[in-house]
Amino acid sequence: MEFLVNSTWLMASEEVAEAGAEAAHGLSFAGLMFYIAVTLLVVVGFLAVAKTGLNTRFFKKPTTQLLEQLYVFIEGLCVNIIGPHGRKYIPMLLTLWLMIFTGNLVALILHAGPTADLSFNLAMALIAVGYVQYEGMRANGVLGHFSHFAGPRLPIAMALIITPMIFIIEIISETMKNVSLSLRLYGNIHGGHEAVVAMNKLGGGWVPVGDFLFPIKLLTCVVQALIFCLLFAVYLSLVTHHHDEGHDHGNDEGHAAPAH
Amino acid sequence: MSQSEVNKAPSAGSIVGMIIIGAAAVVGGAIIDQQKMFHGMEDSLHHMGIPLEIGKTIATIGVFLIMFKILHLFFFAPLFEAINGRTSELENTFGEAESLRNEMTQLKADYEKRISDTEASAREQIQAQIKEAQDLKKDLMADAQRKAEEYKQQAIAEIDAEKRKALVDLRIHVTNLSLQATEKILSENVDNDRNRKLIDEFLSTVEVKN
Structure with missing residues (x-):
């Protein structure tokens, strides 16, 4: 009995190690570029078809109507979360949405895709967080932006101890945004593939049980793109909020609010 | 932030700059991946089950920067232009309808004022006519009474x-x-x-x- 338990553990650990090694390799550079090219081809193709239906009257073409709906959705996201000044971020959010959502779809259909690769997702996260920092510095100035990380203004004795700690924590927090954004997307998309592969084994190679997860994975594609863009908009709103837009800073007495 | 500001296509300078930076990032990423510059760090991450490759990340950033400007220039700017054009056309239509409505309201007010003026004038004229008629009636009555009195006196004299x-x-x-x-x-x-x-x-x- 003990032998059976030990051998089962051994087999399981080998499988996990193999899966880990396989996952750890991910796509090659050329492979990732290929899937990015496929994603871009789909995005550009969709946009090119949609562009032919543009006019100043009424969009009759379904793809143009779909693009308009996407624009309205992203505009709503920007205006509702960031504020009226958030409209200027629509191009960036549209690009991010199209890249991530289409990347998710490519990964869903081809069983491998850019968003199933952590390097791609980290690039998206670095772009998002870097853009947020850039906009924060543009909105508040370099010193003003970094003073957000120092927390509230404190008496000198407390500030000497607490402000550096808050500053370090905030910097770590900002850095971790990259990790959270990229790992969340990677985990969901890559995890979905792993779940399909694992469940397909239940069918003994005859019944593709895992493929029944397709609707959930499709939902995941939408939700993950939405979460990424939503968080990006929230990060932007935190660093670019305007005092004249009705935000109440109440007891901060004119002190810079923390970044989040 | 007005919609027209979003509508603006990226400037040529920003496009060229971003394409150069993006292309440099792609080439740099490819070189990093080829030369395995962060091999040690990547290996240790791979051992932890984190399949991260810095070269791919940098190249992806480069691709994104290029595509961001290209998509903005060729697709998003025309889309914003079309939507803003349609919005402004609708606003113009609504503005025209509003001004027409105001004009109609003004005309209606003018007509109503004119009607009320006409009614007042007619009422005044009627009142004046009635007054004139009443004066005339009084005159006629007085005249008739005077004549009747004369006739009566004459008749009395004749009778006498x-x-x-x-x-x-x-x-x-x-x-x-x-x-x-x-x-x-x-x-x-x-x-x-x-x-x-x-x-x-x-x-x-x-x-x-x-």
């Missing part, structure tokens, strides 16, 4: 004259009758001046004062 004439005639007739009767009774002619005087005196004593 006729009455006096009748009384004279009657007296003469009575005198004649009396004389004829006396003549017959006395069988003599009493038609002399003295007798007439006597009769007159008699009649004067019996005449009723009127």
Whole structure:
């Protein structure tokens, strides 16, 4: 009995190690570029078809109507979360949405895709967080932006101890945004593939049980793109909020609010 | 932030700059991946189950930067332009409708004012006519009354004259009758001046004062 338990553990650990090694390799550079090219081809193709239906009257073409709906959705996201000044971020959010959502779809259909690769997702996260920092510095100035990380203004004795700690924590927090954004997307998309592969084994190679997860994975594609863009908009709103837009800073007495 | 600011296509300088930076990032990423510059760190991450490759990440950033500007220039700017054009056209249409509505409201107010002015004027004219008619009626009534009074006075005078004439005639007739009767009774002619005087005196004593 003990032998059976030990051998089962051994087999399981080998499988996990193999899966880990396989996952750890991910796509090659050329492979990732290929899937990015496929994603871009789909995005550009969709946009090119949609562009032919543009006019100043009424969009009759379904793809143009779909693009308009996407624009309205992203505009709503920007205006509702960031504020009226958030409209200027629509191009960036549209690009991010199209890249991530289409990347998710490519990964869903081809069983491998850019968003199933952590390097791609980290690039998206670095772009998002870097853009947020850039906009924060543009909105508040370099010193003003970094003073957000120092927390509230404190008496000198407390500030000497607490402000550096808050500053370090905030910097770590900002850095971790990259990790959270990229790992969340990677985990969901890559995890979905792993779940399909694992469940397909239940069918003994005859019944593709895992493929029944397709609707959930499709939902995941939408939700993950939405979460990424939503968080990006929230990060932007935190660093670019305007005092004249009705935000109440109440007891901060004119002190810079923390970044989040 | 107005919609027209979003509508702006990226400037040529920013596009060229971003494409250069993006291309440099792609090439740099490829070189990093080729040369395995972060091999040690990547290996240790791989051992932890984190399949991260810095070269791929940098190259992806480069691709994104290039695509961001290209998509913005060729697809998003026309989309924003079309949507903003449609919005402004709708706003213009609504603006025109609003101005037309205001014009109609103004016209309606003018017409209503004109109607009320006309009604007031007509009312004034009617009142003036009524007053004039009433004055005329008063004048006519006064004139009629005056004329009636004149006729009445004239009639009374005529009546008096006729009455006096009748009384004279009657007296003469009575005198004649009396004389004829006396003549017959006395069988003599009493038609002399003295007798007439006597009769007159008699009649004067019996005449009723009127």
